[in-house]
Amino acid sequence: MLLLSPGLTHTKGSQACTEYANLRLEVKMKVLEIRTPSKETFVDITGRVMEEVSSSGIQKGICSVYVPHTTAGVTINENADPSVKEDILMTFRKIVPDSLPYSHSEGNSPAHVKASLIGSSVNILIDKGQLSLGTWQGIFFCEFDGPRSRRAFIKIFSF
Amino acid sequence: MLLLSPGLTHTKGSQACTEYANLRLEVKMKVLEIRTPSKETFVDITGRVMEEVSSSGIQKGICSVYVPHTTAGVTINENADPSVKEDILMTFRKIVPDSLPYSHSEGNSPAHVKASLIGSSVNILIDKGQLSLGTWQGIFFCEFDGPRSRRAFIKIFSF
Amino acid sequence: MLLLSPGLTHTKGSQACTEYANLRLEVKMKVLEIRTPSKETFVDITGRVMEEVSSSGIQKGICSVYVPHTTAGVTINENADPSVKEDILMTFRKIVPDSLPYSHSEGNSPAHVKASLIGSSVNILIDKGQLSLGTWQGIFFCEFDGPRSRRAFIKIFSF
Numbered sequence: 001m002l003l004l005s006p007g008l009t010h011t012k013g014s015q016a017c018t019e020y021a022n023l024r025l026e027v028k029m030k031v032l033e034i035r036t037p038s039k040e041t042f043v044d045i046t047g048r049v050m051e052e053v054s055s056s057g058i059q060k061g062i063c064s065v066y067v068p069h070t071t072a073g074v075t076i077n078e079n080a081d082p083s084v085k086e087d088i089l090m091t092f093r094k095i096v097p098d099s100l101p102y103s104h105s106e107g108n109s110p111a112h113v114k115a116s117l118i119g120s121s122v123n124i125l126i127d128k129g130q131l132s133l134g135t136w137q138g139i140f141f142c143e144f145d146g147p148r149s150r151r152a153f154i155k156i157f158s159f
Numbered sequence: 160m161l162l163l164s165p166g167l168t169h170t171k172g173s174q175a176c177t178e179y180a181n182l183r184l185e186v187k188m189k190v191l192e193i194r195t196p197s198k199e200t201f202v203d204i205t206g207r208v209m210e211e212v213s214s215s216g217i218q219k220g221i222c223s224v225y226v227p228h229t230t231a232g233v234t235i236n237e238n239a240d241p242s243v244k245e246d247i248l249m250t251f252r253k254i255v256p257d258s259l260p261y262s263h264s265e266g267n268s269p270a271h272v273k274a275s276l277i278g279s280s281v282n283i284l285i286d287k288g289q290l291s292l293g294t295w296q297g298i299f300f301c302e303f304d305g306p307r308s309r310r311a312f313i314k315i316f317s318f
Numbered sequence: 319m320l321l322l323s324p325g326l327t328h329t330k331g332s333q334a335c336t337e338y339a340n341l342r343l344e345v346k347m348k349v350l351e352i353r354t355p356s357k358e359t360f361v362d363i364t365g366r367v368m369e370e371v372s373s374s375g376i377q378k379g380i381c382s383v384y385v386p387h388t389t390a391g392v393t394i395n396e397n398a399d400p401s402v403k404e405d406i407l408m409t410f411r412k413i414v415p416d417s418l419p420y421s422h423s424e425g426n427s428p429a430h431v432k433a434s435l436i437g438s439s440v441n442i443l444i445d446k447g448q449l450s451l452g453t454w455q456g457i458f459f460c461e462f463d464g465p466r467s468r469r470a471f472i473k474i475f476s477f
Contacts, residue, residue, distance in 0.1 A: 027219065029286070060345065062382070062473075064221070066284060068293025070237040075434045078388040083421035084430050091414055091431045096250055103242035112243050113250045116234045120296075121282055123439055125384060125473055127347070132471060134386030137438075153291060155221075155284055186378065188445070223380070225443060227452030229396040255409055262401035271402050272409045275393045279455075280441055312450060314380075314443055 028056045030154040036072075036146035040093075042085035046138040049124075049154055050131055058158040059129045066121040066153040071111035071145035073118035074152065079138025092117070092144075111145035118142050126156070187215045189313040195231075195305035199252075201244035205297040208283075208313060209290055217317040218288045225280040225312040230270035230304035232277035233311065238297025251276070251303075270304035277301050285315070346374045348472040354464035358411075360393075360403035363470065364456040367442075368449055370472050377447045379476040384439045386471065389429035389463035391436035397456025410435070410462075429463035436460050444474070 030052050034043055045065075053063055067074045078084040092114050102109035122139060125132040133139075141152055189211050193202055204224075212222055226233045237243040251273050261268035281298065284291040292298075300311055348370050352361055363383075371381055385392045396402040410432050420427035440457065443450040451457075459470055 029284075064282065064284070066282070066291070068291065068296060070235070070243075070293065070295045076388070076438045077430055077434050081422055081424070083423070084388075084427065087418075087420045087422050087427040088431050088434055090420075091418060091427075094418060095254055095413055100246075100250060100253060102246045102249075104240055104246050105242070106240070109243065109246040109250075112236055113247050116236050116247055117276060117435060119278060119437060120235045123282070123382065123384070123441070125347075125382070125471060132384070132386065134388065136388045137386060153284060157221075188443075223441065223443070225441070225450070227450065227455060229394070229402075229452065229454045254413055259405075259409060259412060261405045261408075263399055263405050264401070265399070268402065268405040268409075271395055272406050275395050275406055276435060278437060279394045282441070312443060 027158070028052070028058070028156040032152040032154055034141050034150040034152060036141075036143035036148055036150055039146050040089050041143045041146060042089065042140040043143065044079050044138050045141050045152065046079060046133070049139055052154050053126055053131055053156060054129065056156050058126060058156055061126045061156060061158040063124045063126055063131060064121060064155045064157070065139060066155070067141065068153065069115070069150060071108055071115055072150055073115045073120055073142045073144075074122050075118050075140050075142055076122050076124075076133070076137050077140060078136045079140070080136050085140060108145045114142075114144040186317070187211070187217070187315040191311040191313055193300050193309040193311060195300075195302035195307055195309055198305050199248050200302045200305060201248065201299040202302065203238050203297050204300050204311065205238060205292070208298050211313050212285055212290055212315060213288065215315050216288075217285060217315055220285045220315060220317040222283045222285055222290060223280060223314045223316070224298060225314070226300065227312065228274070228309060230267055230274055231309055232274045232279055232301045232303075233281050234277050234299050234301055235281055235283075235292070235296050236299060237295045238299070239295050244299060267304045273301075273303040345476070346370070346376070346474040350470040350472055352459050352468040352470060354459075354461035354466055354468055357464050358407050359461045359464060360407065360458040361461065362397050362456050363459050364397060364451070367457050367472055371444055371449055371474060372447065374474050375447075376444060376474055376476040379444045379474060381442045381444055381449060382439060382473045382475070383457060384471040384473070385459065387433070387468060389426055389433055390468055391433045391438055391460045391462070392440050392470065393436050393458050393460055394440050394442075394451070394455050395458060396454045397458070398454050403458060426463045432460075432462040
């Protein structure tokens with residue numbers, strides 16, 4: 001039999017900020033429905049993710065956002081100036097030109113390449129009930145082959 | 160026996176699907192041996208990862224795939240049409256040309272760059288004993304400097 | 319109170335190495351202060367991350383490194399030959415040229431694009447008190463818009 005109590009946790013390393021696990025072991029899942037309005041667009045989902053974290057009541061943990069699509073992804077970048085996301089999309093079009101000799105018959109290979117460049121998930125720490133995002137950071141759902149009805153899975157782990 | 164007191168767990172947010180932690184706290188580790196057949200190739204390891212998840216008996220959790228190499232990586236993309244992975248490899252060769260004035264004496268700098276572009280790990284949620292992959296998603300080990308004997312670490316966390 | 323009994327944990331899959339959760343459920347957080355010396359540079363933080371893992375006393379778990387900036391990131395790549403990181407930076411300058419018609423008024427759009435290409439976090443498994451890094455792998459803080467005072471969040475989860 002294993003018994004877990006804060007008394008069992010021993011800490012070394014005076015510099016480290018030790019956070020004893022509280023006793024809740026929770027996993028919350030939410031499916032976000034996202035309607036993308038155009039072929040290529042970054043949809044700012046920061047507010048919706050924050051809302052899930054807030055409504056979960058979880059104080060410490062990790063929030064994972066996962067995109068189950070192969071021509072879309074998710075990234076963290078500046079959400080103060082909207083031109084940043086436009087600059088990223090423009091640069092991605094230069095990096096992955098539509099004119100390359102792609103084989104895939106559906107004609108959306110550039111979107112597949114962009115999805116692998118940007119990645120399919122991000123993880124953000126939760127501290128004091130808040131996402132530990134930097135001052136300028138926002139979470140963007142990245143559409144590369146829209147417009148479509150898309151989904152993102154938000155999973156919140158409490159520690 | 161694991162006893163989690165629901166009384167400690169307070170849930171807000173009626174929209175969120177709350178999943179109380181089940182009683183097992185398990186971590187399973189598997190080292191996947193992968194023989195890559197050519198210089199650049201994507202090896203579909205979806206089936207092997209699924210097999211590990213299935214044989215673990217874990218119903219809810221997270222599956223992490225980690226590549227301990229610096230000229231290889233792992234990505235999630237379409238596994239229905241094999242031409243998609245060929246298109247990604249072809250585009251990566253355009254993005255990171257062999258002809259740039261690299262300094263690294265081993266001559267495999269393009270492979271190192273591609274590894275950092277694609278990333279060294281992916282995380283996929285497990286629900287009802289299954290990987291929560293999208294319909295068209297597969298997991299690919301990405302070789303950029305083969306042929307070689309490679310490894311991937313699969314770690315499955317149960318909640 | 320949380321009670322865990324190994325007797326309840328049933329294991330299938332003889333090939334898999336099953337690791338029963340040890341008794342500590344800990345989360346340790348450390349903020350790393352990083353002074354980047356130039357506009358673009360990779361700062362090797364492997365030693366500092368290893369030190370945190372070591373001083374935490376945690377034997378099994380996961381270490382997450384998160385960068386809260388939008389013109390910087392983190393990646394895992396070779397740290398044996400320093401020319402590899404220079405080659406990656408040089409290639410990124412070719413992939414994301416300064417000369418594109420960016421809109422963002424601050425003039426650092428290339429740095430934002432590079433941040434999304436490289437990613438904002440990495441996760442490394444901890445086994446036997448050590449990071450499960452491959453032989454040649456190191457962890458690099460990636461500065462694309464320095465010199466600046468930067469931060470990285472290290473969070474260590476024990477299982």
